[in-house]
Amino acid sequence: MKKAFAPLLFAAALAVISHLAVIYAAPGAIMDRAMSMLSSRGIALHGFTLGERTTPQTQTVVRPSPDLAYSACLFDLEQAPAGLRVKMAATENYASLSFFDASTNNFRTIRGDGNGVDVRLLPPEMAATRTKEIGSPSNTGIILIRRLAPTQADYERAAETAKGDQCSPLEG
């Protein structure tokens, strides 16, 4: 019995360590994979890219809504040390601008309410001091604009509006 104690303790310790490693690593790994996949499908770093109208043939991430037009911007604040200017053009229908960090947290969402939104995304080491500044918890992540567009005509209107979106590095 005594002989079995040490191996059992060893197994239990490895079980706890591997359990925690998987749990804490999974969101980051899934986000990394999603960012690579989006990049390979033409989503720009530091620029909004409007996705095609969501259909079974064009879907890229899990559980996309076919009623929304998505514009995505990948960010890497190590490559934009002064931050990013993020602008969502005004939309009549529902629209939101949401920011996701490298661990999948939605750290900020701003609703359009018919008006445009113009904010500055700052790297983790810079403190946000003004209302239009948002501090990012991580250097990398995804910014997503959702616009209500349940029909082809709505999507075409959203596509026209999306030309006014902006996601670009600020000068240092």
Place this chain on the structure above:
Amino acid sequence: MINRIATFGIAGILGVGVGVYSALAMSGLLPGDRRIGDGIEINGWVGDLRQGSVDASPYLRARIARHGLLAMAKSEAIYFIRARDDAGEHLTEDCDYKISGSALPAGWWSVTLYNSENFLPDNMDEALSFNSNLSSEDAWSAIISPTQPDDGANWISSRNAGKFDLTLRLYMPAADALAHPQETIAAPTVERLECKEQAS
């Protein structure tokens, strides 16, 4: 000495196996587990208002990353998933269903059908969801079926969906819906109508 090393080797492999498997199971990363969370159940619809939030536990965060990546925090949208009908049977393309509900406490809402891989089913029916824009009355219903109903009823297509589930999205949820979801959200019912006869 060799026996001792072998014993520790086997113990290590077992330990890692148990740790990895339990992590995958508890965070919804095993095949077949499609729950977004388990914080709230309303009439068979399961959701978790901590989705997308920094307050989410590591387990919920992993679950959301797998089944609902880029979900927004509850102030903007809340999400519920349902994989069984009112009788508790799995939703499947082999059966037709009627989904019925009343007004929902949100600025806009939708019900969308997804296959077991968390994607829209591969069809060209352009009937992937039903939303509040299509409902002029408080009470609403839609038929879930692989074929379009003849009577002009609202339709969500389950063609090529296999075993599927439904996601209910409430955008711009009312404050009451966030504070007292079980009392204020009249989640829709899903009644099985008829099933295709299975070949014996």
